[in-house]
Amino acid sequence: SITPIMENSISQTQLEARQSLVKKEEEARLLRELVNSELREIGIFDDYQIFASKQTPKEVFPILAKHLELEDMPTNQMGMLARCFAQPEAHEYWYLLMEKFKKYKDANDYNDFKQGLAAALGYACTTKEEISDVLEIIEDDSYGSVRILMMDKLKRAKLPIFQEICEKLVETDPIVRNEILSWTAYWKKRNPALLEKWKPQRKKT
Numbered sequence: 001s002i003t004p005i006m007e008n009s010i011s012q013t014q015l016e017a018r019q020s021l022v023k024k025e026e027e028a029r030l031l032r033e034l035v036n037s038e039l040r041e042i043g044i045f046d047d048y049q050i051f052a053s054k055q056t057p058k059e060v061f062p063i064l065a066k067h068l069e070l071e072d073m074p075t076n077q078m079g080m081l082a083r084c085f086a087q088p089e090a091h092e093y094w095y096l097l098m099e100k101f102k103k104y105k106d107a108n109d110y111n112d113f114k115q116g117l118a119a120a121l122g123y124a125c126t127t128k129e130e131i132s133d134v135l136e137i138i139e140d141d142s143y144g145s146v147r148i149l150m151m152d153k154l155k156r157a158k159l160p161i162f163q164e165i166c167e168k169l170v171e172t173d174p175i176v177r178n179e180i181l182s183w184t185a186y187w188k189k190r191n192p193a194l195l196e197k198w199k200p201q202r203k204k205t
Helices: 002-041 048-052 058-070 075-083 088-103 112-124 128-139 141-150 152-157 160-172 174-181 184-190 192-197 199-204
Strands: none
Touching: 002 048, 002 058, 002 075, 048 058, 048 075, 058 075, 058 088, 075 112, 088 112, 088 128, 112 128, 112 141, 112 152, 128 141, 128 152, 128 160, 141 152, 141 174, 152 160, 160 174, 184 192, 192 199
8 A cells, every 4th residue: 555655756756857847948948039039139030059159240249248147047058158259259258258257166067157158268368368367277277177178279379388388287187188188289299209208198098
């Protein structure tokens, strides 16, 4: 007589969990539609998330920045929204991006919003001061593995200071070491001895 009661109890719990998930998904859909409806008012008929992988029109930034400031969507959507700022044209919103990123410093490295902000900062930096700020974060292991998402633009810029920092990180920072050592073409041109020194480590991974 106990078993049916347990089964009903579990079934009710599962039902409530499913209803909660459906409610959250519907709320997320409505919030996403709110952003898109604001874009349509200025003549942009794309879903805002498309700008996470293509150039964001200048007139779109103020709308996205408002929602970035409010953090009024689920974490995964906030991550997509943050990635819409991953371009030099988003320079005007640099300090907002940095403020939000530092707020999420202690968040899990798999947090979509934290990852999106890291990617945005890496691509939006343009001035010497901003590049210096990004390099400072890259050197700080307390920011975790999302620092990898900040490195691509600086790596392609071929900055000597970036190379020096990465050489140091290979020696001292196991969190990002393997990623940095995976840039074989980069190091073959700049410091092939580094690859040779860490050859056993690369084979192990």
